Amino acid sequence: MDEDTCMVDIAKFFLEFTVDESCGKCTPCRVGTKRLHEKLEKITSGNGTMQDLDELEQLCYYIKENSLCGLGQTAPNPVLSTLRFFKDEYIAHVRDKKCPAHVCKSLMSYEIIADKCRGCTACKRACPVNAISGEVKQPHVIDKSVCIKCGACIQKCKFDAIVIK
Numbered sequence: 759m760d761e762d763t764c765m766v767d768i769a770k771f772f773l774e775f776t777v778d779e780s781c782g783k784c785t786p787c788r789v790g791t792k793r794l795h796e797k798l799e800k801i802t803s804g805n806g807t808m809q810d811l812d813e814l815e816q817l818c819y820y821i822k823e824n825s826l827c828g829l830g831q832t833a834p835n836p837v838l839s840t841l842r843f844f845k846d847e848y849i850a851h852v853r854d855k856k857c858p859a860h861v862c863k864s865l866m867s868y869e870i871i872a873d874k875c876r877g878c879t880a881c882k883r884a885c886p887v888n889a890i891s892g893e894v895k896q897p898h899v900i901d902k903s904v905c906i907k908c909g910a911c912i913q914k915c916k917f918d919a920i921v922i923k
């Protein structure tokens with residue numbers, strides 16, 4: 759893991775595992791892990807609030823204290839440890855609506871810097887949904903309403919004219 763890893767996304771990844779593995783015998787684990795996962799999904803899709811962060815933490819402790827076995831008692835740990843050490847990333851997701859690692863697709867967009875664009879058309883030809891327009895040797899533009907954030911254009915640009923914001 760490095761700066762290109764989204765810690766909220768990582769917490770969600772671990773929760774997906776525990777939701778699948780929960781045997782369902784006790785409610786805190788069976789239902790609680792699902793609710794935790796839903797909150798993380800809400801945050802990574804750009805709909806989270808500061809209140810969700812507080813509720814996320816409270817729910818983690820409730821699940822830890824009331825689950826019957828080790829699975830439920832440890833399931834919230836990835837959320838708690840990322841909240842503890844990477845709270846700034848959570849706050850960026852809910853307050854600034856940004857994913858600092860550029861992992862959460864709902865919270866990022868691709869843009870062409872006009873001053874750097876040479877109008878080579880490479881990105882336009884690579885885009886699978888025709889989201890890029892522009893004439894040869896003229897700055898190109900990405901239509902964000904059409905872009906599916908596949909990343910194909912940024913790989914083709916030899917002039918570092920495309921950025922993720």
Ligand code: SF4
Pocket residue numbers: 779780781782783784785787788825826827828829830831
């Ligand atoms: S905490 Fe253990 S017993 Fe309870 S639902 Fe989860 S896996 Fe089953």
Ligand code: SF4
Pocket residue numbers: 868884885886887888889890900904905906907908909910911912
């Ligand atoms: S990210 Fe993909 S869909 Fe969006 S403009 Fe670039 S190539 Fe097109």
Ligand code: SF4
Pocket residue numbers: 870874875876877878879880881882897898914915916917918919920
């Ligand atoms: S590939 Fe880069 S330089 Fe070429 S048109 Fe696209 S943004 Fe401009």
